[in-house]
Amino acid sequence: MNTPVYLSRPALTSALGSGLQVHADALLTPSENTPLTFSDQWVKGKTHAFGAVKETLMPLPDSIPEAHRSRNNQLILHALSQIDGLIQTAIARYGKERVAVVTGTSTSGADENIPLFQHVVQGGEWTDVPFKQLQHTMASPSEFIAQVYGLDGLRYTVSTACTSGARALISAARLLRAGLCDAVICGGADTLSPLTINGFASLEVLSDGIAKPFSANRNGINIGEAAAFFVMTRDADFDGEMQLLGYGASSDAYHMSSPR
Incomplete structure (x- = not known):
């Protein structure tokens, strides 16, 4: 039998706003207003119509290096501020070497290189504008979180x-069940990007x-942007008793974009 794993209360930021209660109220209360933004810029x-986050995001601390400065990471930090106390509790309880980070993203900070791509399309040279490789990498969100919390x-x-x-x-559940860590900051974040939207x-x-x-x-x-994160542990007493009861994943390898 698999070892039980538990999710903390979530950190949420989307076009609806920030926080679990804000999202619950928006989803359960009938309204004629839409949180979506109609735009021809993409x-x-x-x-x-796009689900754009309208609130002003928290600024990145001055201590964050250029390699992690992207809107995607800023959105992550804005969401994580809702469970900052839980993260600090996990570090104090388990130790900074036993708190893992697993993040899901598809855009990461790729848009930080749009000025370079536009410059080249307009006839400029690749060497004229710096290529921000580290912002571009998929590893950036998890490395960013680890740096913010000193993990x-x-x-x-x-x-x-x-x-x-x-x-x-x-992945977070598997790390915990393998005994490779005692807590995992886990979730996902994506920002509106011309790459994915035009795709x-x-x-x-x-x-x-x-x-x-x-x-019918x-x-x-509609494409949107959001961030959602939890602290996952093996301990039901960490923050409530929301157990992750199951999951499934497969690779059907039938078609690039359509189901069979």
Whole structure:
């Protein structure tokens, strides 16, 4: 039998706002207003609805090096501030070398290199503008979190497109059950990016309005940005008793973007 693992209360930031209660109220209270933003800035010649985070994000501390300065990491820090006390408690209880980090993302800080790409497209040289390789890497979010909290434990990032955040929770549970750590800061974050938005647009799966899931009139999805994180442990007394009861993952290898 697998060792039980438990999730703390979540840290959440999205187009709906920040915090669990804000999200619960927004989702459960009928409203004619939409949190989505209609914009033509992302897909040339077309207007779509996007779930953009509207609140002002926390500034990154001055101690954070250039290698970790990206909007994606700023969104992560903004969300993690909601459970900062839990993270500090985990460090005090288990030690900084026994607190791991597993993050899911697909954009990371790739957009920090957009000025370079635009410069080259306009005829400039690659050497004219610095290439921000470390912001661009998928490892950046987990390395960033470890640096913010001074952690010495295992840390890595999962990038499996839309399942990245869920896979991060699976990896966290496996690390705990293997005894490789005692707590894991785990979750996912993605920011609106022209790369992913235009990728979905090229697949013709973006809705021309507000998405209508489960409707006969459904014609696509809305892309958004958000961050959600937990502290996962083997101890039910750490922060509530929300047990992770199961998960599943497979690789069907049928088609790049469509189910069988």
